[in-house]
Amino acid sequence: MAFTRRRLLHGGALIAAAPAIKVLTGASSIQAAHAQAAPAGLKWRHGLSLFGEVKYPEGFKHFDYVNPDAPKGGLVRQIAIGTFDNFNPVVSGVKGSIASEVRLVYEALTAPSLDEVSTEYGALAESVAYPDDFSFVVYRLRAEAKWHDGKPVTPDDVIFSLNVLKKHHPFYGAYYRHITKVEKTGERDVTFTFDAPGNRELPQIVGQLMVLPKHWWEGTDDAGRKRDISATTLEPPLGSGPYRIKRFDAARSVTLERVKDYWGRDLNFSIGHNNFDELRYEYFRDGTVALEAFKGDQVDWRTENSAKNWATAYDFPAVKDGRVILEEFPNRNAGVMQAFALNIRRDKFRDPRVRRALNFAFNFEEMNKQLFYGQYKRINSYFEGTELASSGLPEGRELEILETVRAEVPAEVFTTPYSNPVGGNPKAVRNNLREGMKLFKEAGFEVRNHKLVDGKTGAPFELELLSEAPSTERIMLFYKPSLERMGITVSVRTVDSTQYENRMRSWDFDVVGNLWIESLSPGNEQREFWGSQAADMPGSRNVVGIKNPAVDKLIERVIFAKDRADLVAATKALDRVLLWNHYVVPQFTYPFHRTARWDRFGRPEKMPKYGLSAFPTLWWHDAGKAAGKRS
Known part of the structure; x- marks a missing residue:
């Protein structure tokens, strides 16, 4: 799901x-x-x-x-990264940038x-x-x-x-x-x-x-023009929900107001939710600027995705005197695969040995030390952090399911527990690069004049690492020298969010950083992530371009699982096959949701197990805190 x-x-x-x-x-x-x-x-x-x-x-x-x-009332100011030129969710996958x-x-x-x-x-x-x-x-x-x-x-x-x-x-x-x-x-x-x-x-x-x-x-706007649901629009839409758009400044901010006579306000699914009178979202093109805006009390809440920032950027007076609260919330509601996604629609990535070789070039341990203050752990599963993650060798029901596709999957699925290469010291790095070069050679590549080339055509092996954010760019820049040591010609290109989205829609990339969030009960969305039918569909989440009959069969086993145990076994089987096809170079994860907030809000005494911080949905404006904590 x-x-x-x-x-x-x-x-x-x-x-x-x-x-x-x-x-x-x-x-x-x-x-x-x-x-x-x-x-x-x-x-x-x-x-x-x-x-x-x-x-x-x-x-x-x-x-x-x-x-x-x-209590109901108050305003909360939040951060949005990027831009927007559209309020029509129907075309958000193909046109414009949705708010x-x-x-x-x-x-x-x-x-x-x-x-x-x-x-x-x-x-x-x-x-x-x-x-x-x-x-x-x-x-x-x-x-x-x-x-x-x-x-x-x-x-x-x-x-x-x-x-x-x-x-x-x-x-x-x-x-x-x-x-x-x-x-x-x-x-x-x-x-x-x-x-x-x-x-x-x-x-x-x-x-x-x-x-x-x-x-x-199907009606007309205030100017008498017929609305077109196939086009982008900045006309605030009519809804039925607890909020409506009050005002906006295109590409800069959106303010929503609570609908005071909202039809569902006294029903069980709604009670205790949506307590703020206004929700304001300020848009920032740059995360650094957004952080400074938070420090300057221009926004109230920040979710921190940078380990470096978490370790170094919150040493300012408002934190020391308690006006700003730093808090981590456990992530129990989802698994994750964050990775360098390889576009296997391109011939250079067709051979799984090439894809595995690129993993040998990724020195996670040193990156974790230098960039992330040792906070992260390497991802070893497409369902990392959940009971759905495969490990060891398959057995029991999982093995039975894998036997149905034995002839269509790598032999290692049955013989070798999956693991990523481990770096972190010069000897390990040299050994990893040596193993990577061996795989390139087996795939038909060789080094000529210090450049990795196709052994038959002499064409150089080139990679463009495509990014839309400085935080992703610095990870790619760290990866780049290791790839170059293999003789690969590497460029790192960072583009704005609109250009990035357009290139992704047309599959115009070599390597991108991508994130797949997995629920605790995976199902039909797996077709969208890894299924053959989605591979060539513009805007789908099959970013890699996987067209694998065995993967398709295992996805169906997940979807048509008869009970929870069957679902877990089928998901582990799918996970294992995806890993051993080396479609991505797994990156890293952190098991907590990092947050910073100005201390002017209240929250329920008992927080939901699977809701992360549940902000702002379950929180409220605390007038007493707001009055007492201001500088």
């Missing part, structure tokens, strides 16, 4: 024929739902979980991790629980039903769900949203491609039919659908 997240002709007729239907119901709708005549065999439930039972009982008032009495804050204007059919794995409760939807074979799903909208203009959210809005996202957005086109039919099947009911049974994740994926107002997008 991405981190990023399933035929019905006449309402109850086909539902009655389904043996075991599960229904999700929000607390405000339970009595109404029970008062409705339920078709024979229908079992009402109030939550969706990929495997097992939900934590919260029917009729729960709010999540355990919120403060239901959190990511627009996500708070819209809502999905369901909302996630932050202290459960792969579990969701109703938001725009009041209930959901699906059969045991997961061949279709029915969502019932809440009667009280309203757009900010007071009009109700309707099945037509849901259908419209799915269709335009599939048509115009590459990621959603892939993510929702298993939905073959969507139709209105009741006054507030929408039915989604899938291309095949057995995919247990699809009902929840449908629940994550961002719902857009059909009447607004």
